[in-house]
Every structure is written in C-alpha cells, then in structure tokens.
Amino acid sequence: MEGFDLSRLVSPGESEEDRVLGLSLRPDCLDEFIGQRQVVENLKIGISAAKQRGEVIEHILLSGPPGLGKTTLAHIIAKEMGAHMISTSGPALERPGDLVGILTNLESGDVLFIDEIHRLPRIVEEFLYPAIESFKIDFVIDKGPYAKTIKFNLKPFTLIGATTRSGLLSAPMRSRFGFFYHLEFYEPEDLVKIILRSANVLDVEITEKGALEIARRSRGTPRIANRLLRRVRDYAQVKADGKIDRDVADMALHSLGIDDLGLDELDRKLLRTIIEVYKGGPVGIESLSATLNEEVDTLIDVVEPYLLKACLLKRTPRGREATELAYRHILGRDKEREEGLF
Numbered sequence: 001m002e003g004f005d006l007s008r009l010v011s012p013g014e015s016e017e018d019r020v021l022g023l024s025l026r027p028d029c030l031d032e033f034i035g036q037r038q039v040v041e042n043l044k045i046g047i048s049a050a051k052q053r054g055e056v057i058e059h060i061l062l063s064g065p066p067g068l069g070k071t072t073l074a075h076i077i078a079k080e081m082g083a084h085m086i087s088t089s090g091p092a093l094e095r096p097g098d099l100v101g102i103l104t105n106l107e108s109g110d111v112l113f114i115d116e117i118h119r120l121p122r123i124v125e126e127f128l129y130p131a132i133e134s135f136k137i138d139f140v141i142d143k144g145p146y147a148k149t150i151k152f153n154l155k156p157f158t159l160i161g162a163t164t165r166s167g168l169l170s171a172p173m174r175s176r177f178g179f180f181y182h183l184e185f186y187e188p189e190d191l192v193k194i195i196l197r198s199a200n201v202l203d204v205e206i207t208e209k210g211a212l213e214i215a216r217r218s219r220g221t222p223r224i225a226n227r228l229l230r231r232v233r234d235y236a237q238v239k240a241d242g243k244i245d246r247d248v249a250d251m252a253l254h255s256l257g258i259d260d261l262g263l264d265e266l267d268r269k270l271l272r273t274i275i276e277v278y279k280g281g282p283v284g285i286e287s288l289s290a291t292l293n294e295e296v297d298t299l300i301d302v303v304e305p306y307l308l309k310a311c312l313l314k315r316t317p318r319g320r321e322a323t324e325l326a327y328r329h330i331l332g333r334d335k336e337r338e339e340g341l342f
Contacts, residue, residue, distance in 0.1 A: 009231065009256055010224055010264045025198050025226055026072050030080060034197070035190035035222075036069065039181045043073070046179060047080050056109050057081060058178025059132055059159040061117075063166040065305045067223030068183040070162040071115065077160060078111040085111040090119035096127035100139055100152070103131055108155040117161035118168040125173055132159050132176050164301060185220030185309055188212060194222050195229055199244075204233050206244040213249035217262035219306045224262075231256060261310060261329060266294070270303055271312060271330050274322045282319030 027033045030040050030047075050057040060077065062070040071087075078085035086102060093099055093114075106112060114120070120128070131137045135154040161177065163169060174180075186194075195211040195218075206229075214232060218225035235252035236244045257264055263271075273291055274281050289296045294303075304320075307313035312326040322330075 009227060009258060010219055010262060010267075025201055026075065028076070028079065030076055033069070033073070033076060034193045035186045036073075036183055039073075039183065042179070042181070043077065047077065051081065056083075056156045056158050059176060060161070060179040060181065061166070061169075061174065061177040062160065062162045062181050062183065064164070064183030065185065065221070066164055066301075067221040068185070069222060070183060071113070073181075073183075074111065074113045074160045074162065077158075078113075081109065081111070081158070083109045083111050083158070085113055087113045087115070089115040090117050093120060093124045095121075096124055096139065099124060099127060099131075100137070103137060103154055103157075104152055106155055106157045108157070110155075110157045111160055112157055113160045113162070115162045116164070117173075118163045118165050120173075122170075125170065128159075129172065129176065185306070186218075186222060187220070188215040191215035191218050191220070191222065191225045195225050198226050198229055202229070202233065204229070204236075204244065205242060207246065209246040210244040210249045213246045213253070214244075217253055217258050217260070219262045220309065221306075228253065228256075228258070259329075261312070262306070263312075263329075266292075267303060267307060268330060270299070271307070271322055271326045274313075274320060275327060275330055280327070281314075281321035282316050283321075284319045288320065 030044055033040055046057055057077070060074075062073060064070065074087075075085060084107065086106065088102065102112065127137065131154060135156055137152045137154065139150045139152065140148070159177075166174075166182070192208065192211045192215045195214055196206065196208070199206040199211070210232075214228050215225060218228055232244055232249050232252040235255065236242050236248050239251070240248045259268070270288065270292060273288065274283055277291060278287075285296055285299060288294075289299055292299070304313060304315070307326075308315060310325075311323055312329065314321040314323055
C-alpha cells in the first residue's frame with residue numbers, strides 16, 4: 001500500500017505476510033466479526049432487508065484508518081448476500097476503459113469492491129456515476145467525427161468503496177452511496193478477543209493477560225494486533241517455552257521497540273522533535289516532514305491518527321502541538337533509559 005512503511009511493525013498498511021496469513025484469520029460472517037458493534041448491527045439489518053426484498057443491497061462506503069476491517073467487512077457482505085466479489089483499487093483504474101471489462105462482466109448481485117476509492121482519477125469517477133446510479137454506461141470510442149458511443153446495460157450490482165480519507169471524496173461520489181459507515185479504533189477488550197481467536201487459529205498457547213499486553217500496544221488496530229501476536233509467538237518459541245503470558249509479551253514487545261503505549265521509534269521521533277526542536281509546537285506538518293525526512297502523507301495517514309487518538313498530539317490551526325501526556329511519556333522514557341531500565 002503506497003505511503004506506508006511496511007517495515008514498521010506498527011504500520012497499519014497490509015504487508016504480503018498480512019495478506020497471506022490474514023486469510024485464515026478473517027471471520028466468515030457478521031456474527032464472528034468482533035468490534036464495530038453499531039456498524040455490524042446496521043449491516044445485518046440492511047442485508048436482511050435486501051434479501052427479503054430479493055434486491056441487491058445499496059452501495060456502501062466504508063471509511064476509517066487502515067487495518068480496522070474494511071476489506072474484511074466487504075468480503076463478509078458479499079458472502080452474506082451470496083454474491084461473488086470482484087476487488088480492485090482506485091490507483092489501478094487509470095482510464096474508463098479499465099472499468100468497462102469489470103462492469104460488463106458483473107453478474108446480477110455481484111459486489112464490486114474498490115479500495116482507496118478516494119484515489120480514483122476524476123475521469124474514471126465520472127464514468128462510474130451512471131453505472132452505480134442507473135446500471136448503465138456510455139463508452140466512447142474513437143475521436144472527432146469518427147467518435148461513436150456504445151451503450152451498455154449492466155446487471156444490478158453493489159459497489160463497496162473503502163477509503164482512509166473520506167474528506168477527499170467528491171460530493172457527487174459520496175451522494176451515490178446508500179450506506180455510510182465509519183470504522184473506529186478498537187478498544188483493548190475487543191482486541192483481546194481478536195487476539196485470543198487468532199491464537200486459537202494459529203495454535204498458539206496464550207493467557208488472557210498476555211493477550212491484553214499485546215492488545216494495549218496494538219494501537220487500536222486488529223491488523224497490528226495479529227502482526228504483533230505472530231512476532232511475540234516467535235519470541236516465545238525461541239526464548240520461552242512457547243507459551244505467551246504477560247511477562248513474555250512484555251519482553252518480546254520491548255525487544256521489538258514497541259513501548260507501553262504502542263509507539264515505535266518513528267512515533268517517538270516525531271514527538272521528540274516537536275518537544276525538543278520546536279519547543280512543544282505549534283509546528284506545521286511540512287516543517288515536521290522536512291525535519292524528519294518523511295513524506296507528509298506518511299505523517300498524516302500513518303503516524304498522526306493514533307497519536308491524536310492517544311491524546312499525545314494536538315492538531316491546531318497553527319500546527320501540531322505535543323500534549324502534557326506526550327511530555328511525560330517521552331521525558332519519562334528518556335529518564336528510564338538513563339537509569340538503564342531498558
């Protein structure tokens with residue numbers, strides 16, 4: 001996924017390992033989906049109503065930070081509707097012609113899933129409007145006096161769009177979705193359930209306190225929780241007896257550079273830069289990007305969301321500011337390092 005440093009353990013982006021192993025950890029139905037209770041309940045109602053009427057479910061927009069289950073929910077919706085799902089992404093659809101083959105091959109009731117839908121080129125987005133509104137498309141071939149318009153009648157289908165930045169979607173595109181669901185970061189108790197379920201699938205012995213220790217440092221994100229579980233499993237296998245308890249989880253995560261709040265070196269570097277270089281802020285995101293030698297989009301999409309949620313960072317009209325909690329965490333960690341505690 002563009003913009004994400006997949007070498008970071010706490011990156012919410014999907015690595016190849018996540019993609020391969022995530023298939024076995026993915027829930028099969030809404031009843032098995034943990035967390036996002038209001039979204040799940042509303043989806044159950046919408047799916048049940050559509051099936052009772054014998055119709056396709058209305059188009060759905062799923063938004064929220066990466067790694068919270070948007071793709072998983074799309075797969076579940078298709079399965080609950082008894083439909084086939086075709087997946088693509090906004091950056092992959094460069095021209096209207098890229099969509100024609102996909103749309104004309106959809107069967108009645110199929111689900112078209114477009115990840116990063118906010119990155120659709122405008123010309124493709126406008127081409128998509130009649131397809132999702134009236135299930136028709138007009139495709140123009142040739143140019144000038146030789147131009148011809150070919151009309152296609154499409155079979156009814158459901159579009160599911162996923163976006164991490166819903167604010168970048170145009171108003172006409174947003175207005176064509178019947179359901180809007182925003183996924184929130186998970187609470188530790190829900191992540192504990194996800195970790196225990198994943199541990200069972202992976203045949204890993206883990207205590208509830210061990211699961212809680214991993215959950216607390218997973219940044220409210222199931223994808224990160226499952227990734228950390230796999231790394232702690234490796235540590236337990238080599239350094240312990242294979243069983244993950246609280247102490248083993250704590251030692252494993254500290255050895256990986258993940259602190260008590262789930263921050264890694266890039267997170268701490270950003271906070272330390274604001275505190276030490278910019279006297280706590282405010283500082284503009286471009287200045288931070290230049291100082292840290294990181295892309296602006298990486299800081300906005302990857303680093304900031306969790307720091308804001310954890311109340312370590314404030315975003316003001318004049319720029320970013322470190323909070324009192326950030327001062328305590330960074331300065332306290334520096335003091336512990338000086339005392340040789342880690």
